[in-house]
Amino acid sequence: MSTPFTPPGAPPQAAPILEATAIHKSFGDHHVLKGVSLSVQAGEVVTLIGASGSGKSTFLRCMNLLEMPEDGQLGVAGHSFAFKGASRAPKDAQLAALRANIGMVFQHFNLFPHMTVLQNIIEGPVQVQGKRPDEAKALAMTLLGKVGLAEKADQHPGRLSGGQKQRVAIARALAMQPAVMLFDEPTSALDPELVGEVLAVIRELAADGMTMVLVTHEMAFAAHVSDRIGFMRDGVMAEIGPAEDIMHRPKDPKLVSFLERFHAARQG
Ligand code: ADP
Numbered sequence: 605m606s607t608p609f610t611p612p613g614a615p616p617q618a619a620p621i622l623e624a625t626a627i628h629k630s631f632g633d634h635h636v637l638k639g640v641s642l643s644v645q646a647g648e649v650v651t652l653i654g655a656s657g658s659g660k661s662t663f664l665r666c667m668n669l670l671e672m673p674e675d676g677q678l679g680v681a682g683h684s685f686a687f688k689g690a691s692r693a694p695k696d697a698q699l700a701a702l703r704a705n706i707g708m709v710f711q712h713f714n715l716f717p718h719m720t721v722l723q724n725i726i727e728g729p730v731q732v733q734g735k736r737p738d739e740a741k742a743l744a745m746t747l748l749g750k751v752g753l754a755e756k757a758d759q760h761p762g763r764l765s766g767g768q769k770q771r772v773a774i775a776r777a778l779a780m781q782p783a784v785m786l787f788d789e790p791t792s793a794l795d796p797e798l799v800g801e802v803l804a805v806i807r808e809l810a811a812d813g814m815t816m817v818l819v820t821h822e823m824a825f826a827a828h829v830s831d832r833i834g835f836m837r838d839g840v841m842a843e844i845g846p847a848e849d850i851m852h853r854p855k856d857p858k859l860v861s862f863l864e865r866f867h868a869a870r871q872g
């Protein structure tokens with residue numbers, strides 16, 4: 605067995621907690637993901653940026669197995685699977701093991717309207733994980749405290765603002781105690797004055813060491829919260845690197861013009 609070279613004094617490189625390798629996904633004859641790879645270390649925050657239609661959501665959905673890749677490999681917290689043709693579709697138990705370690709927050713919150721906030725949060729832990737209701741409730745209350753909504757536990761989602769609903773959706777995903785959280789444009793559906801409270805919760809999760817992959821158009825936020833930023837273009841990871849480098853020293857000409865459009869919009 606060979607040992608990879610580690611420079612003297614460098615911290616030992618741990619195995620990535622999330623590793624997607626050469627993921628391919630087509631819809632009909634539309635080849636949407638053309639071999640996308642991403643490796644995320646525990647505690648790392650990676651933001652994916654790129655034009656609408658470049659495949660960001662499809663890539664996140666593949667990592668959560670909401671979409672089944674046709675080819676490639678996915679590893680999450682020690683569980684891994686190689687996708688190759690329909691005959692090798694993962695078995696239910698494999699799917700469950702991969703999914704159990706990934707939480708996802710969407711643009712639209714999809715809370716159950718007939719359940720209280722607390723019931724929304726304990727539903728997964730009790731029904732899917734078989735947690736005892738009193739344990740699930742205690743965890744839910746801790747998480748509601750974290751997102752600043754402990755006093756809303758017994759309200760129905762219809763009584764909450766969009767920002768509050770999204771914070772409940774984040775608490776609901778965290779209640780499954782995933783190893784990695786994925787966020788797909790979590791603030792895009794919100795009124796501008798409600799964006800900040802959701803970003804603040806995400807920023808706090810990052811500070812707590814939560815491993816996260818985000819898709820967002822909030823560039824200042826992305827620059828601040830991300831360890832690395834990846835730029836997706838036409839179904840490939842065109843460029844990825846430290847947030848500083850991507851924001852200030854972009855190389856891909858399409859990334860340069862993408863960032864210029866954001867700067868222009870902010871000044872305009
Ligand atoms: P992004 O999130 O970067 O805007 P998406 O991953 O949503 O991009 O979409 C990438 C491409 O895949 C788009 O052309 C989109 O129309 C297509 N696409 C996404 N989901 C589906 C689907 N369920 N069926 C058919 N085409 C899809």
Ligand code: MG
Nearest residue numbers: 660661662788
């Ligand atoms: Mg999208």
